[in-house]
Amino acid sequence: MAEEDILSDELLRQLISVGEVDILVGLHTYNDAKTIGHVVQVIREGLLRYFPRERAAILNADGGSADNTPELVQAASISDARQASTLHTLRTLHCISSRYAGHPSAGKAMHTIVAAADLLRAKACAVIAPRSSEIVPEWMDRLLRPIYRDHFDYVTPVYQRHHFEGILVTNLMYPMVRAAYGIPICEPRPGEFGFSDRLAGHLLGEDVWSQDVGRSGPEVIITMSALAGGYRMYQSFLGPKGHVEQQSSDLVHALRQTVAPLFWSLAKDYASWSAVREAQAVPTLGPNFLVTMDSARLDRKRLHHMFCSGVVDLEPVLKSILTPPTLAALQRIAATDEHRFDYSDELWVKAVYEFAASYHKSVISRDHIIQALAPLYRGRVYAFLEQNLNASEQELEHNLEVLCQTFERLKPYLLERWAGQEGSS
């Protein structure tokens, strides 16, 4: 979809009336009335505090909320902030709210924001998740300054998490991206991020927005495009990540948003990651690993049961995705009881790599491949919880580092599977 198609006439009119800006903050919303007012006020406060001289605008791309979210965005942007008396802006802070056509979709919203940033020639653009209730004004500085002042192209966040939150990120997304591209990005699917005008131009030229993965997981696609394009990366610590209740607990949906775009990008950018041999560090503001060790109520028995029954029931599907040795190893584990459960890092990594290669080759429907990963992931979560239930923060960090090294060590296996050769067990 071309830039002129994604921006409606009404939005174009509003953007033209704003003119060029230095900074743009994008919000993609859909029925977020509960949190959006606070988020917009904090964004406004952050912009006034850290970028008082810059031309700035807030753009809300809404998916057709029925709870007056766009009106609340407008109201919050003109209401008096608490610190209004101490904050002064030298320019008007514009706030635009627009409803994009079609069904609510993160990809369409993100496409609208990127196209608007390009049209307004914004030097730096930040995207903020509308449910980020932990947002503080400093986020504006941490996401935008590296781009605006230091000429980085893409800023991703580092969050403080509960030690068992985000296992899909810590056990698959992060280590696989690090192994493939040699760049350790803590959050390959960032809720909040910043990008430069150069990257915006590049993203608009990419044929990703009309794809299913571009619609469901645009954040991962943007990260992968930035990595493959060799853009300058930066990480900023933002503090605690939103509570579990605000996150989607539908695993298949989460896999479609994250793993599907990751596998898709690997297939698209094979030339750029297959040749990477050495890892390189990413400049990071603040710590790059911080967890809270609060207790959590976890149903480990259910995870174990769903892994075992999933491996048994999905045998005909897994047969077409996995190599016989990997499938046999998984079936062996599924047949053992909870106390002798031994799902090693190596087996998990090999299974993930074989899924990625099968996705690339489309051995069956790609969406079915992604769905078939869910039981294996549940098994991995169970093994991870068993391993780290009483682990300290240092032990947890060490175990995750060992997993990452396994992903890196087995990268030749991924390349081998990718080329279609038979792997050794």
Place this chain on the structure above:
Amino acid sequence: MQGMIVHELRQVWDEFIRAFAHLLPRLLVILIIAAVGWLVAYLLKILVRNFLRLVKFDRLSERAGAAQLLDTAALPSATELLSQLVFWLAWLVFVLVGINALGTAGVQEHISAFLRFLPRVLVALAILFFGILAANFFSRAALLAAVNSNSPSPQLLSDATRVIIIVLAISMAFEELGLAQKTVLIAFSIVFGALMLGLAIAFGLGGRDLARRFLEKRFSERTPRKAKEDELSPL
């Protein structure tokens, strides 16, 4: 007497020679048409095979699950099967056209009826093929959805989906062939009716507690709310 027998024999022999002389060119024509037909059919087979390889038809049938089915039935790959089918159909048409050249009235009628019937056979085969593809795709989708939602008996659900779609495809193929005009309607009515009855019984028996809880929750505010089981966020 002897002369009469010889005369009759000569007459019969002459008639045979005349009939043979009359038939021989036509037999030659049949043989030539069959030989040309074989050549054309062979070329068509190569053409179809190369085209299917070019569009990666085997990959498509593999993705749809047809390859596994063919493998189980010890049949060649989908590309090979289709190109062989094209070869035999094309050659059969040429042979029939050749036989038609004999000019026998009864045979001509049957051949033209067969040639009129042939497109319907092809359509029926296509319906069957795509029906099997759809059955495999949707049964796998049902299996995955049932496994991931922790539903009981995912295999049963998957097999039921496959059987329903295949029954429907076979019925439609028969309907196309004109072998059982009302089969689709009857088969669909039976299967759909059975499904609905099964669901009604399942909900009636299995969903009693759920319905009771729903009604209690809906109409009685005094029912204490049960604490929700915490789930880990994957992201």
